[in-house]
Amino acid sequence: MNKKMLSLPYLFWSIAFILIPLGMIFFYGFTDKTGAFTLENILAISQAEHMKALWLSILLSLISTIICLALAYPLGLILTSMEVNQNGFIIVLFILPMWMNFLLRTLAWQTLLEKTGVINGILSFLHLPSLNIINTPYAIVLGMVYNFLPFMVLPIYNSLAKIDRNVINAAKDLGAGNLYILKRIILPLSFPGIVSGITMVFVPALTTFVISTLLGGSKILLIGNVIEQEFTQASNWYLGSGLSIVLMVFIIINMVLSAIFDKDGEGGLL
Amino acid sequence: MKKTVYRIYTSIIFLFLYAPIGTLMVLSFNSSKTRAKWGGFTLKWYSELFQNDAIMKALWNTLAIAFLSAVFASIIGTIACIAMTGMKKKWRSVLLGITNIPMLNADIVTGISLMLLFLTFGFKFGFLTILLSHITFNIPFVILSVMPRMQGLNPSTYEAALDLGAGPVQAFFKVVFPDILPGVLTGFLMAFTMSLDDFIITHFTKGAGVDTLSTKIYTEVKKGIKPEMYALSTLIFIAVILLLLLANSRSKIKSVKTAERGKS
Numbered sequence: 280m281n282k283k284m285l286s287l288p289y290l291f292w293s294i295a296f297i298l299i300p301l302g303m304i305f306f307y308g309f310t311d312k313t314g315a316f317t318l319e320n321i322l323a324i325s326q327a328e329h330m331k332a333l334w335l336s337i338l339l340s341l342i343s344t345i346i347c348l349a350l351a352y353p354l355g356l357i358l359t360s361m362e363v364n365q366n367g368f369i370i371v372l373f374i375l376p377m378w379m380n381f382l383l384r385t386l387a388w389q390t391l392l393e394k395t396g397v398i399n400g401i402l403s404f405l406h407l408p409s410l411n412i413i414n415t416p417y418a419i420v421l422g423m424v425y426n427f428l429p430f431m432v433l434p435i436y437n438s439l440a441k442i443d444r445n446v447i448n449a450a451k452d453l454g455a456g457n458l459y460i461l462k463r464i465i466l467p468l469s470f471p472g473i474v475s476g477i478t479m480v481f482v483p484a485l486t487t488f489v490i491s492t493l494l495g496g497s498k499i500l501l502i503g504n505v506i507e508q509e510f511t512q513a514s515n516w517y518l519g520s521g522l523s524i525v526l527m528v529f530i531i532i533n534m535v536l537s538a539i540f541d542k543d544g545e546g547g548l549l
Numbered sequence: 550m551k552k553t554v555y556r557i558y559t560s561i562i563f564l565f566l567y568a569p570i571g572t573l574m575v576l577s578f579n580s581s582k583t584r585a586k587w588g589g590f591t592l593k594w595y596s597e598l599f600q601n602d603a604i605m606k607a608l609w610n611t612l613a614i615a616f617l618s619a620v621f622a623s624i625i626g627t628i629a630c631i632a633m634t635g636m637k638k639k640w641r642s643v644l645l646g647i648t649n650i651p652m653l654n655a656d657i658v659t660g661i662s663l664m665l666l667f668l669t670f671g672f673k674f675g676f677l678t679i680l681l682s683h684i685t686f687n688i689p690f691v692i693l694s695v696m697p698r699m700q701g702l703n704p705s706t707y708e709a710a711l712d713l714g715a716g717p718v719q720a721f722f723k724v725v726f727p728d729i730l731p732g733v734l735t736g737f738l739m740a741f742t743m744s745l746d747d748f749i750i751t752h753f754t755k756g757a758g759v760d761t762l763s764t765k766i767y768t769e770v771k772k773g774i775k776p777e778m779y780a781l782s783t784l785i786f787i788a789v790i791l792l793l794l795l796a797n798s799r800s801k802i803k804s805v806k807t808a809e810r811g812k813s
Contacts (some may be wrong), residue, residue: 286632286644287734288625289688293647296685300662301650307665354562357555371793372563377746378789379570379782382766386774390576390584395571398675425565479654486655491747493770503657510661510753520665524659 304527307520320521329505329522336502337529339416340484343423344431347480348473350424351431355469359439369436373429385422385493392494401512414496422490423480430479439465440471470540478537482530502526571788577779584774594780601777604765608781610676611745611761618683619740626686626691627733630699633722648693651686659686660753667754674756681753690743691736698732704765 311317323329328462360368371537376384383500392413399409442465450460488503502522509519577595581588598604633641651659663682674676702725710720748763755764766778 283632283635283772285628286636289629289632290626290644292685292688293644295807296663296666296681297647297650300659301665303665303669304658304662344597350562353558357559361559372565373791376566376570377742379573379786380762380766381746382748382763382770383778383782384569386766386770387572390572391568393615413554428566444673482653482655486657488657489767494665506661508658510664516665516668519661522634523661526655527658530653530658532722534653 295541301508304333304520304523307516308524309521310520311517320517321524323521324525328443328500329502330502331523332502332505335416335499337486339420339423340481341389343420343427344477344481345482346420346424347428347431348477348536350437351428351476354432355435355439355472356465358436359442359537370433373432376429380491381426385426388418388422388425388494389413392421412495414498416499418494419491419499419501422494423484423487426490427480427484430483433478434472434475434479435469436472438469445456474537478533485529487525556697573681573779574786576782577783578775579776582773582776591626594776595784597613598777598780598784601775603776604762604777604781605758605761607762607765610679610759611763614676614680614683614761615741615744618680618744619737620686621680621684622691622740623660623737626688626736627695627729629688630692630695630729633696633727634699634702645692645696648689652689652693656747657753659752663750664753673760674754676752678756679751679759682750683747686747686750687744690739691733694739695729695732695738696728702728 285429287312309316309318311319324333387395392410393399394411394413398415402409412421446464446468447460450464454461486503488501488507491499491501491504506519506522506526509515509522513519574586576589579587580593581590589610609744633644636644660682663678663685666672667674667678682800706724707720710724711717715723746763748767751761751764752767755761760768762781766774769775769778
């Protein structure tokens, strides 16, 4: 009896600040200014400019996710082989940058990437061609990889570190080569880490509006930018909510896919 | 040979992660106001920082919101965990499912949903709306770090305390709480960090005139960031490193002591 009362504060909080707000997005998304039901806000995604922003977001976030995975997996393997993890030192190294404001860190890339910036200074000193990617989609991809790489590294590293060394040693004793061990033991066992890394990178990359604002100049609009502007500048909450619902569909698809693949990964073990 | 390749690869990744931080630190000593050119070494931004009322106020707001939201989230989250252990499995998984929503959902959607809530119910946008939002996205971090500890508890110890005449509150604080304390502390620290680093949700739930460091930086982006900001973030970063080193050396001393005790 007593314990039931204890659940009340959180129950109240999650209804008031999680469920009702989500309901409001659906309410605004499916109504027009007069309060009548409409699908117009949802279908607005098919307008050319919105479609373009959505496609670009999907494309850039997919590319960033792939790059993060390609960088993080070898790193995870190296870090586990080094066995340097005393007191979670590695994890601290990846979390530490988060204590410097993420807007400032992303802005610092402007300084590094500019035409007369640090990187081009080094390149011209080495007589190499200059790199002009600031205010292009390439800079946005770089910003996404930079910001979200730790979210890919940490789950992969955790799942790799959990693998029992004896399993690998047993495979070696039985004559398996390194590549075979990677393919048949390490990869399947670390699959849940890969899947959760992909989710943790893809969702924030798909929905960002900050990175595109800071590194893409003002001309490149991602779907996050479109939604943000509907709320803060156009004050068209109906359209903004409608587009957010479309965005949520992609987030939910991603979650369902990861749940399926994660299950398969663990099912493959048995 | 293999080791060298490993080292080079790891160094490149860490260079990538830390290059912007180094850049910001260097910029905080740059006497030229624009970040495009180096105008010589100076410490003036550090002294001007403390006279810049707008930045100091934003810093105060940021710290106050981070601290208060972490405290409230820890209390509500811990109570929720206690309640959930006594629940039927079905209800518990429903509640845990709701808890996961703010974690898995995109920040922009969470921010917008809270903004719509505050708009509809006529909240005045400001410190309070930011605080309520931060508590909301912080509670899941507390629950996720307390829950495993809670499930690892032996319920008999609590019942034993009750049998021996302790009241439920006393039994909780004497028996249960010490065991889940590490989880609560981890949750508190995570909540504090998340609140400190948040921009997107604050952006949608703040009112005019109230700024945290993140939102202040965002409004400065177009006009050019004030170099005092670089100085401040450098100071915060160094403070965190010092705290970590301190905590690390203390835990080392502790582990050495326990090891010695184990020998004797």
